[in-house]
Amino acid sequence: MMLDLFPTLVGIADSKTGNIAAAVVFVIVTLVYVRSGHYELSDCPGVSKTFTDEVNCRRVLQAKTTNDEHKDLRIALTSRAVPNQRLTVAFGIDNAFTTTSIEKRKSFKDQSISILHRPSLNSGWEKLHFGLRIMIRDALIDKSILLVPLVQSLTLRITLGVLFDLDPVQIPIGVAEELASDINDIWLASKCGSIPIWRTQTRTHMLLRTLISSRNPLDAAENPMNFILPAYETLWRVVLRCFIEIAYRGPRANRTIWRQAIHESLSTNKDESIALAKVSADNIAREALRLYPPTRRVYRYESNLNTGLPEVVAADIEACQRNETEWGADAKTFNPDRWTTIDDPAKRLLAFGDSPFRCPAYNDFGFRMIILLTGALSEGVGEDWELQSDSGDELPEWGTPLCSARKAYSQVRLQDMRSCN
Numbered sequence: 001m002m003l004d005l006f007p008t009l010v011g012i013a014d015s016k017t018g019n020i021a022a023a024v025v026f027v028i029v030t031l032v033y034v035r036s037g038h039y040e041l042s043d044c045p046g047v048s049k050t051f052t053d054e055v056n057c058r059r060v061l062q063a064k065t066t067n068d069e070h071k072d073l074r075i076a077l078t079s080r081a082v083p084n085q086r087l088t089v090a091f092g093i094d095n096a097f098t099t100t101s102i103e104k105r106k107s108f109k110d111q112s113i114s115i116l117h118r119p120s121l122n123s124g125w126e127k128l129h130f131g132l133r134i135m136i137r138d139a140l141i142d143k144s145i146l147l148v149p150l151v152q153s154l155t156l157r158i159t160l161g162v163l164f165d166l167d168p169v170q171i172p173i174g175v176a177e178e179l180a181s182d183i184n185d186i187w188l189a190s191k192c193g194s195i196p197i198w199r200t201q202t203r204t205h206m207l208l209r210t211l212i213s214s215r216n217p218l219d220a221a222e223n224p225m226n227f228i229l230p231a232y233e234t235l236w237r238v239v240l241r242c243f244i245e246i247a248y249r250g251p252r253a254n255r256t257i258w259r260q261a262i263h264e265s266l267s268t269n270k271d272e273s274i275a276l277a278k279v280s281a282d283n284i285a286r287e288a289l290r291l292y293p294p295t296r297r298v299y300r301y302e303s304n305l306n307t308g309l310p311e312v313v314a315a316d317i318e319a320c321q322r323n324e325t326e327w328g329a330d331a332k333t334f335n336p337d338r339w340t341t342i343d344d345p346a347k348r349l350l351a352f353g354d355s356p357f358r359c360p361a362y363n364d365f366g367f368r369m370i371i372l373l374t375g376a377l378s379e380g381v382g383e384d385w386e387l388q389s390d391s392g393d394e395l396p397e398w399g400t401p402l403c404s405a406r407k408a409y410s411q412v413r414l415q416d417m418r419s420c421n
C-alpha cells in the first residue's frame with residue numbers, strides 16, 4: 001500500500017511548490033518516515049503545528065492545506081492514511097481511516113452506514129435497551145465495582161451486538177472485559193515507543209475468534225477490528241464521562257433534570273412535561289461530545305506551503321470545543337442548555353469531523369448510543385450508588401472538565417450505599 005502512496009505524495013508537494021526538487025526531497029523524507037520501520041519502532045511522529053481555533057481545525061478536518069483550496073480526494077485520503085499507519089501495525093486493520101483507495105473507503109463507509117441503520121429496524125433500540133438492563137442488573141450484584149471496566153465491557157458488548165448482529169447478553173462478560181482491556185493496552189502502546197505488532201497479539205485474536213468466529217483477525221480485510229476500533233473506541237470514553245456528569249457532578253437540581261430527560265427519551269411512554277422542560281437528551285449527548293470529544297486530535301500529513309517538506313499537522317478538537325472565545329465563559333462546564341440557542345448544532349460540533357470525512361454516526365446513531373448507555377447505567381444505579389475514588393483519581397471541581405486521559409479514573413468505584421447502612 002505504501003508504494004501506492006508515493007505518486008499522491010509527489011502530487012501534494014509538486015502542486016504546492018511547483019518545485020521538482022522539493023518533490024524529490026518530499027518523497028525521500030516520506031520514504032524514510034514511512035518505510036524505515038519508524039512505525040514499528042518509535043511512534044509519536046513530530047507534529048509540526050497544532051491548531052485550536054475553529055477555522056483552522058475545520059480546514060485540517062477537511063484535509064485542505066489552505067482555506068480555499070479543494071484537494072483531490074485521493075490526496076485527502078493519503079493525508080489521513082499516513083498518520084494512521086500506526087493502527088495498521090498495532091491492530092492489523094485496513095479500513096476507511098488507513099486506506100488511500102477511493103473505492104475501499106467508499107465500500108467501508110457504505111458498510112458502516114448500513115450497520116448503523118440496524119437498530120432502527122425491528123425495534124432494535126428497544127431490544128438493546130432491554131438487553132442492557134439485564135447486563136447492568138447482573139453486574140450490580142457486586143456491591144463495589146470498578147466503573148471503567150464496567151463501562152468498557154457494556155459498551156463493547158452493545159457495540160459488538162450491533163456491528164456483528166450478535167445478542168449482547170450472550171457475549172460472556174469475562175471475554176468482553178479481557179478484549180476491552182487488550183484493546184486499551186494495545187492502543188496505549190501504539191501511541192508511543194515500540195508499537196506492538198498485531199500478528200503477535202495471539203490472546204486478542206483468540207478472544208475475537210471466540211466472539212466472531214466467521215472473521216479472521218489476521219486477514220486485514222476481514223479483521224473485526226476494522227469496525228470495532230472506530231465504533232467502540234469512540235463510544236466508551238464519552239459514555240464514561242457523560243454518565244459521571246449527569247449522575248455525579250453539578251448542582252443536584254440539574255442532575256435530576258438531565259437524568260429525567262435521558263430516561264424519558266429511552267422510555268416508550270413519553271411524558272410531555274419533560275419535553276416542555278426543553279432539556280433534550282440529544283443536547284446532553286451533544287454537550288458530552290463537545291466537552292469530551294473521543295477523537296481529541298485529528299492528524300493530517302501534508303506538505304509545508306513554504307518548504308514543500310512533509311509534515312504532520314493536528315486539529316485539537318478538544319481544545320477548540322473548550323475555547324472560551326468561541327464557546328463563552330462557561331466553555332469548560334458541562335451545560336447541555338447552551339445548545340438550545342445554537343442555530344446549526346451539527347455544524348458547530350466538530351467531534352464527528354467534517355466533510356469529506358464526516359462520521360456516518362453523526363446524525364443519529366452516535367447520539368442514541370450515548371443516550372442508551374448513559375441512561376441505562378443511570379437507571380441501574382438510581383440514587384443508591386455513589387462514586388468512590390482513591391487519592392489521585394478524584395473528580396475535579398465542578399467547572400473543571402473531567403480528565404480526558406485514557407487511564408483516568410481507573411480506580412474509581414461504584415459503591416452500593418445500601419450495603420453501608
Ligand code: HEM
Binds near residue numbers: 061108359
Ligand atoms: C460517538 C461516536 C463517534 C465519534 C465521536 C466518531 C468520530 C469520528 C470522527 C472525528 C471521524 C473523522 C475522522 C477523520 O476526519 O479523519 C469519523 C469518521 C468515521 N467514522 Fe466515526 N465516530 C463515532 C462513531 C462511529 C461508529 C459507531 C462507526 C461505525 C462503524 C463510525 C465509523 C466511521 C467511519 C467509517 C468514518 C470515516 C468516514 C469517511 O471516510 O468519510 N464512527 N468518526
